[in-house]
Amino acid sequence: MALELDNTNHHLYMRVYQYYKNLILSGKLRAGTKMPSLRRCAQQLQISRTTVEAAYLLLAADGYIISRAQSGYYITDIAAKTPVHPSAKKETAPAIRYDFASSGVDRESFHFDVWRRYIKSALRQDERLLSYGSPQGEPELRDVLCSYIHERRNVICSPDDIVIGAGIQSLLHILCPLLSNRQTVSFPNPSFLQGISIFEDHGFQIRYRDKDSEIIYVSPAHMTKWGEIMPVSRRLELIRHAAQRQRLILEDDYENEFVYMQRPTPSLQSLAAGQGVVYLGSFSRLLLPSIRLSFMVLPPDLSKSYQRISGRYNQTASKMEQIALCQFIRDGHLASQIRRLRRLYSGKLKELYQAVQSAFGANARIRVGSAGISLSLTLTCSLSGSAFLSLCAQNGIRVGLLQEQEKELELILSCSSSPVSDFLPGCQALFQVWQSTQ
Amino acid sequence: MALELDNTNHHLYMRVYQYYKNLILSGKLRAGTKMPSLRRCAQQLQISRTTVEAAYLLLAADGYIISRAQSGYYITDIAAKTPVHPSAKKETAPAIRYDFASSGVDRESFHFDVWRRYIKSALRQDERLLSYGSPQGEPELRDVLCSYIHERRNVICSPDDIVIGAGIQSLLHILCPLLSNRQTVSFPNPSFLQGISIFEDHGFQIRYRDKDSEIIYVSPAHMTKWGEIMPVSRRLELIRHAAQRQRLILEDDYENEFVYMQRPTPSLQSLAAGQGVVYLGSFSRLLLPSIRLSFMVLPPDLSKSYQRISGRYNQTASKMEQIALCQFIRDGHLASQIRRLRRLYSGKLKELYQAVQSAFGANARIRVGSAGISLSLTLTCSLSGSAFLSLCAQNGIRVGLLQEQEKELELILSCSSSPVSDFLPGCQALFQVWQSTQ
Numbered sequence: 013m014a015l016e017l018d019n020t021n022h023h024l025y026m027r028v029y030q031y032y033k034n035l036i037l038s039g040k041l042r043a044g045t046k047m048p049s050l051r052r053c054a055q056q057l058q059i060s061r062t063t064v065e066a067a068y069l070l071l072a073a074d075g076y077i078i079s080r081a082q083s084g085y086y087i088t089d090i091a092a093k094t095p096v097h098p099s100a101k102k103e104t105a106p107a108i109r110y111d112f113a114s115s116g117v118d119r120e121s122f123h124f125d126v127w128r129r130y131i132k133s134a135l136r137q138d139e140r141l142l143s144y145g146s147p148q149g150e151p152e153l154r155d156v157l158c159s160y161i162h163e164r165r166n167v168i169c170s171p172d173d174i175v176i177g178a179g180i181q182s183l184l185h186i187l188c189p190l191l192s193n194r195q196t197v198s199f200p201n202p203s204f205l206q207g208i209s210i211f212e213d214h215g216f217q218i219r220y221r222d223k224d225s226e227i228i229y230v231s232p233a234h235m236t237k238w239g240e241i242m243p244v245s246r247r248l249e250l251i252r253h254a255a256q257r258q259r260l261i262l263e264d265d266y267e268n269e270f271v272y273m274q275r276p277t278p279s280l281q282s283l284a285a286g287q288g289v290v291y292l293g294s295f296s297r298l299l300l301p302s303i304r305l306s307f308m309v310l311p312p313d314l315s316k317s318y319q320r321i322s323g324r325y326n327q328t329a330s331k332m333e334q335i336a337l338c339q340f341i342r343d344g345h346l347a348s349q350i351r352r353l354r355r356l357y358s359g360k361l362k363e364l365y366q367a368v369q370s371a372f373g374a375n376a377r378i379r380v381g382s383a384g385i386s387l388s389l390t391l392t393c394s395l396s397g398s399a400f401l402s403l404c405a406q407n408g409i410r411v412g413l414l415q416e417q418e419k420e421l422e423l424i425l426s427c428s429s430s431p432v433s434d435f436l437p438g439c440q441a442l443f444q445v446w447q448s449t450q
Numbered sequence: 451m452a453l454e455l456d457n458t459n460h461h462l463y464m465r466v467y468q469y470y471k472n473l474i475l476s477g478k479l480r481a482g483t484k485m486p487s488l489r490r491c492a493q494q495l496q497i498s499r500t501t502v503e504a505a506y507l508l509l510a511a512d513g514y515i516i517s518r519a520q521s522g523y524y525i526t527d528i529a530a531k532t533p534v535h536p537s538a539k540k541e542t543a544p545a546i547r548y549d550f551a552s553s554g555v556d557r558e559s560f561h562f563d564v565w566r567r568y569i570k571s572a573l574r575q576d577e578r579l580l581s582y583g584s585p586q587g588e589p590e591l592r593d594v595l596c597s598y599i600h601e602r603r604n605v606i607c608s609p610d611d612i613v614i615g616a617g618i619q620s621l622l623h624i625l626c627p628l629l630s631n632r633q634t635v636s637f638p639n640p641s642f643l644q645g646i647s648i649f650e651d652h653g654f655q656i657r658y659r660d661k662d663s664e665i666i667y668v669s670p671a672h673m674t675k676w677g678e679i680m681p682v683s684r685r686l687e688l689i690r691h692a693a694q695r696q697r698l699i700l701e702d703d704y705e706n707e708f709v710y711m712q713r714p715t716p717s718l719q720s721l722a723a724g725q726g727v728v729y730l731g732s733f734s735r736l737l738l739p740s741i742r743l744s745f746m747v748l749p750p751d752l753s754k755s756y757q758r759i760s761g762r763y764n765q766t767a768s769k770m771e772q773i774a775l776c777q778f779i780r781d782g783h784l785a786s787q788i789r790r791l792r793r794l795y796s797g798k799l800k801e802l803y804q805a806v807q808s809a810f811g812a813n814a815r816i817r818v819g820s821a822g823i824s825l826s827l828t829l830t831c832s833l834s835g836s837a838f839l840s841l842c843a844q845n846g847i848r849v850g851l852l853q854e855q856e857k858e859l860e861l862i863l864s865c866s867s868s869p870v871s872d873f874l875p876g877c878q879a880l881f882q883v884w885q886s887t888q
Contacts, residue, residue, distance in 0.1 A: 025574075069571040072777060079781045116581040128573045131770075133507035135566045136463075142867075143554040144739040178616045178742070178766040185623050189651045209762035213627045215653060301582040302769035304616070324647035328616040330768040331740035332569075339510060343517045429580075 024059060028067035036076050036091055043089040047077055109408035110438030112425040115301060118360070121353055121428075122300055126345055127336070134335035145331040147322050149176025149307065153338040157293075157307055160341055165265065166282035167291055173315040178304040178328035180264065180292055181210050186325050187262075187290065187308065188214035190317050191227060194260065198225035200235060207264070223253060227260045232280060233268035237414055237424050238388040239381025244277055251284045261289045267297060267384050287311055295337065298350060305329050305337060357385050360427040364435050368425070371439035375446075386426045388414055393421045395449050407445050409438065462497060466505035474514050475529050485515055485523040547846035548876030553739065554867040556798070559791055560738055564783055565774070572773035583769040585760050587614025587745065591776040595731075595745055598779055603703065604720035605729055611753040616742035616766035618702065618730055619648050624763050625700075625728065625746065626652035628755050629665060632698065636663035638673060645702070661691060665698050670718060671706035675852055675862050676826040677819025682715055689722045699727045705735060705822055725749055733775065736788060743767050743775060795823050798865040802873050806863070809877035813884075824864045826852055831859045833887050845883050847876065 035041045047053070050068065054061040068085055071077045077085040135141075148154070154171035161167040177183040184207060196217045199208055207229055208218055219225050230250070232242040242250075254261050263280040281291040291309040296302075306329075310318055340346060361380065365387055368378055377390040393400055397416040404411055412424040430438065473479045485491070488506065492499040506523055509515045515523040573579075586592070592609035599605040615621040626648060634655045637646055645667055646656055657663050668688070670680040680688075692699050701718040719729040729747040734740075744767075748756055778784060799818065803825055806816055815828040831838055835854040842849055850862040868876065 065567075066571070066574070069567065069777070070574055072781070114581070119576070119580060122580070124573075124576055124579075128570075129503075129507065131569065131573055132566075133504070135562075135569055136504065136508055138557070138562055141562075141738050141740040142557060142560070143552070144734070178620070178768075179764050181623075181764055182616070182620060182766055185619075185651070205762065206764060213623070214651070296582070300579050302579040304764075304766055304768055324643060326617050326619055326644060326742075328620055328742055328766050330616075330742055330771055333768055333770075339507070343510070 025063045025066035025070070028053075028057065028059070028064060029070045032067065032071055033076055036071075036087055039091050041087050043087050043092065045087045046083075047085040047087065049084055106406055106408050108405065108410045110434055110441060111410045111430055112427075112438065112442075113410040113412040114426065114429040116429040117297070117301060118356060118428055118431075121356055122349070123345075127299070127340070130336040130340045130345075131332065133339065134332045137335060140335065141331060145327040145329075145334065147325055147327050149174065149327060149329065150331065150334040150338065153334045154307075156338050156341045160346070161291070161293065161309070165268070165279040165291075167279055167309055168282060168286040169291075169309045172319075173310045173312070174307055175310065175318065176305065176307045176327065176329050176334065178306070178330070179296070180294055180306050181206055182328040183292065183306055183308045184210040185214075186318070187310075187314075188216070189321075190314055191260065194226035196222070196225040197227040197229060198222040199229050200231065203237065204229065204231070207262075223259075224257075225259070227262060228254065229262040229264065230280070231264040231266045232277065233383050234264075234266045236381065236388075237384070237412075238379050238386050239267075239384030241277060241382050247277065247280055247283055251280060251288075254288055255284070259288070262292060263289050264292045266292075266294065281309065290314065298346065298353065299337075303333055303337075305333060357427065360432055361385060361387065363432050364425060364427040364439075367435035367439040370436065371443040372446075375443075385428045386412075386424050389423045389425060391421050391423065391446055392419055393446065393449055394419055395421075397421055400445075400449065403449070404442065404445055407441060409442050409445065411442065463501045463504035463508070466495065466497070466502060467508045470505065470509055471514055474509075474525055477529050479525050481525050481527040481530065483525045484521075485525065487522055544844055544846055546843070546848045548872055548879060549848045549868055550863040550865075550876065551848040551850040552864065552867040555735070555739060556794060556866055556869075559794055560787070561783075565737070565778070568774040568778045568783075569770065571777065572770045575773060578773065579769060583765040583767075583772065585763055585765050587612065587765060587767065588769065588772040588776065591772045592745075594776050594779045598784070599729070599731065599747070603706070603717040603729075605717055605747055606720060606724040607729075607747045610757075611748045611750070612745055613748065613756065614743065614745045614765065614767050614772065616744070616768070617734070618732055618744050619644055620766040621730065621744055621746045622648040623652075624756070625748075625752075626654070627759070628752055629698065632664035634660070634663040635665040635667060636660040637667050638669065641675065642667065642669070645700075661697075662695075663697070665700060666692060667700045667702065668718070669702040669704045670715065671821050672702075672704045674819065674826075675822070675850075676817050676824050677705075677822030679715060679820050685715065685718055685721055689718060689726075692726055693722070697726070700730060701727050702730045704730075704732065719747065728752065736784065736791065737775075741771055741775075743771060795865065798870055799823060799825065801870050802863060802865040802877075805873035805877040808874065809881040810884075813881075823866045824850075824862050827861045827863060829859050829861065829884055830857055831884065831887055832857055833859075835859050838883075838887065841887070842880065842883055845879060847880050847883065849880065 032041070047068065048056065050061050050064050053064045057064070068077065072079055072085065075088060075090050078088050079085050151171065153176060154174040157174055158169060158171045175183060175186060177186065188210060196219055197211045198219045198221065201220060202208065212218060216227070228250070230242070232247060235242055250261065253259065261280055261284070265279060268279070279291065281289040288311055290311065292306065294306040296304065365378060365380055368376065368387065368389055372389070375391070379388040395403070397413040400421055401411065401413055412426070414422040414424045416422070427435075470479070485506065486494065488499045488502050491502045495502070506515065510517055510523065513526055513528050516526050517523050589609065591614060592612040595612055596607060596609045613621060613624060615624065622645060634657055635649045636657045636659065639658060640646065650656060654665070666688070668680070670685060673680055688699065691697065699718055699722070703717060706717070717729065719727040726749060728749065730744065732744040734742065803816065803818055806814065806825065806827060810827070813829070817826040833841070835851040838859055839849065839851055850864070852860040852862045854860070865873075
């Protein structure tokens with residue numbers, strides 16, 4: 013048996029995986045056939061057993077083979093279920109060729125190998141993994157975060173003021189009961205669904221851009237989906253207003269790391285000297301969307317209230333991922349990851365801007381802010397937003413809808429998960445769809 | 451340089467770790483000294499670079515060394531901060547020698563190597579990790595869970611009825627808003643703090659053992675901390691009552707896997723044919739407490755309501771751990787893990803029972819149920835519960851307090867994290883503390 017190697021620089025186990033996957037999908041290895049044992053396969057291919065095992069585990073994870081206890085791996089009937097000509101399926105539900113609405117991230121944005129090393133290191137800490145995590149979050153991670161946000165965002169706090177959780181929503185579930193003396197909360201607009209949902213569930217009245225609300229939720233580096241940021245003058249004004257009227261500010265520092273066009277503006281928390289502001293941060297966008305790790309920094313009064321009830325809530329974030337992230341930050345990888353992301357996305361956003369301009373010319377109004385990963389595109393169009401979006405989908409294009417007015421649609425295009433080489437053909441395809449509606 | 455090997459069967463990297471740790475703590479390697487490069491260390495010790503790297507990462511994780519970008523690893527000043535004679539510290543806060551109140555698990559209970567393999571396999575699925583997880587939980591894991599609970603607990607559902615989350619509390623946060631037409635919830639007793647907290651936060655009225663409540667929260671395999679289980683006759687009665695009066699049952703199947711003394715009793719969900727029961731399950735106790743993975747099975751009406759609002763909530767559980775668990779269950783490891791745990795804990799609980807009997811003789815009343823990992827111990831005592839517990843702590847013993855009445859304390863002792871060899875000396879020490887109060 014000879015292992016045909018392809019030219020890509022895949023790891024060896026990926027080549028073994030691909031080799032068997034092809035044999036299985038092409039029907040050369042039939043359903044029910046037993047796979048060679050790890051040892052035999054390793055001998056035949058003259059590679060290590062570990063490599064074979066990695067490939068087998070991945071084949072099993074993807075459903076090509078299945079393990080039977082005390083017997084070995086067997087080929088599943090996946091080939092029968094997978095259409096031989098994938099195009100046959102496309103006719104019913106067209107595949108998305110150009111995705112400008114994905115919340116995924118760029119393949120190139122993350123050094124998986126580095127992260128894997130840290131997860132593996134965390135996995136070796138048997139003793140720590142045998143016990144429940146601290147309800148507030150691992151103390152080491154809170155220490156590291158405290159220094160990190162002090163250095164980068166001037167946030168003033170002690171590790172005791174930091175609460176870690178699996179996403180912003182998990183933290184808001186802890187925060188809301190601490191704010192039961194307040195009843196109204198203002199959001200910048202209805203697109204902040206994740207935050208709005210939790211406040212609604214806890215019985216708060218939701219308002220929009222309302223300075224009189226008792227709680228003011230803002231995202232200063234992400235005022236709009238196309239990356240407007242809040243100017244410093246407006247920040248100072250907001251803080252003065254909140255202090256005078258005893259409003260509480262929730263500062264969601266979402267995408268502050270993606271402010272390219274100017275120096276990052278100071279955090280509200282630092283401008284307010286740590287008083288009257290809850291600071292919220294998250295790592296899903298900086299590392300991997302699949303990593304559910306967020307944190308909040310409580311001001312002194314709320315921090316005290318939290319300590320009294322902290323025993324009521326279990327920690328939601330994975331302890332293993334907390335341990336890994338702690339060391340990842342300590343070793344400087346988060347800082348270099350952010351530098352890489354900023355370079356990557358500012359470059360891509362510029363390319364996307366040029367592609368839209370080149371495809372639409374004077375037919376579109378484009379808006380780009382000083383931050384973020386998206387631009388907005390306003391088109392005259394007699395179709396409704398949802399009708400236009402489904403027409404796009406039929407032509408293999410996915411975009412987001414920001415708002416619609418009479419005969420005008422404002423679309424939102426993200427540069428994050430598409431490759432740059434798709435920008436121009438994608439925008440040209442979008443232009444043709446639009447032209448067909450005129 | 452020679453690597454002194456100790457006798458334990460630690461992995462090689464653990465020996466390298468221990469070797470350097472000793473050199474650093476003893477001051478033989480001073481703060482600020484550069485560690486040898488990976489390559490040089492590997493040559494000197496004649497081991498692989500990977501092994502050296504594993505050891506270095508662990509040393510860094512524990513704060514002994516720190517990495518400086520483009521330079522290498524340096525020794526920290528941890529030795530200066532660590533007391534040379536740890537006993538000096540012990541005088542102020544006595545160390546716990548016998549811990550019968552830990553929520554941790556037995557070191558032997560979990561095959562770390564197997565779990566590590568599955569996490570590593572999950573880490574290789576780059577594409578899946580680059581996107582956000584499904585709000586409801588990974589579809590593959592829901593498929594596997596559906597078959598698993600059908601097989602083991604006769605739970606009747608489809609994968610669409612299953613919602614995954616980071617712990618029971620995360621799931622209750624999603625469930626509570628779906629139950630807003632109800633106002634009262636009954637718990638077996640106030641020790642169900644995690645559940646009670648969330649219902650309180652959502653404005654429900656909490657009651658105890660109240661059949662008239664609109665929601666009835668029960669844990670049939672864990673009625674008391676000392677492992678009483680709900681008999682089948684009582685289960686049927688509860689279901690009839692709930693169906694007649696349109697009560698909703700929340701069945702927390704906590705520790706049903708640890709029912710040793712008899713065959714596991716059927717789940718309420720199966721007895722009720724899937725109607726009017728929300729089934730809650732969790733993996734923290736079965737795998738590792740640090741793994742935050744739970745699920746709920748919604749009955750048809752709530753499942754429909756959930757589908758309408760599922761977009762409001764992000765997934766809280768780690769996607770990596772979901773992918774790993776899915777394959778872990780598929781390959782039969784969960785089933786064998788449960789067999790191992792049941793054997794381990796039923797044996798340990800018996801040993802603990804004998805140790806208590808041998809130490810206390812006729813002086814104590816012991817209660818052990820048909821399940822669980824704990825027994826209860828009632829003692830006459832003129833001290834208050836908290837005074838007795840702190841006297842125990844001063845003598846290096848940690849136990850839990852179940853209830854106190856005049857001149858009587860009911861303690862709860864868990865067999866889970868202490869080694870069996872500590873049971874008899876631990877119980878004898880506890881006996882001496884108790885005797886000193888008589």
